[in-house]
Amino acid sequence: MTGYGRTLGALVEQSKRLEQVHKAELDRGDWVVVTTHNSVYSIHVLEDGFYSVSGGWFDRKGLSPLKTTITGCTWGGSAVKLDIIAACGLCLEFGNRVVTSRIRKIHLIPFRGELVTN
Secondary structure (H helix, E strand, O other): OOOOOOOHHHHHHHHOOOOEEEHHHOOOOOEEEEEEOOOEEEEEEOOOOOEEEEEHHHHHOOOOOEEEOEEEEEOOOOOEEOOEEEEOOOEEEEOOOOEEEEEEEEEEEOOOOOOOOO
């Protein structure tokens, strides 16, 4: 990562300035569309820390939509920011250990209606 410090302290400071979506900001039914360097992922917020994910690797493997968790985002190494779904410039890590290319854009689509369940 050009221009970024590689110490834990530098990563923490950098994380304060990132465009990001926190897990705690999301409600059941919300959608997050994440555009990475190589793919686009559609993430539908379920409940109890689970998400329905389509796009990118999941489409290529014929697994879309897949119910999974989201570990958080990485700077490309082993340090993971656990409290976020996505942050521009970082890589998204899903619960099945799939790690995306760097995130370029995030679009949050809040759920504005009543969920209908069968």
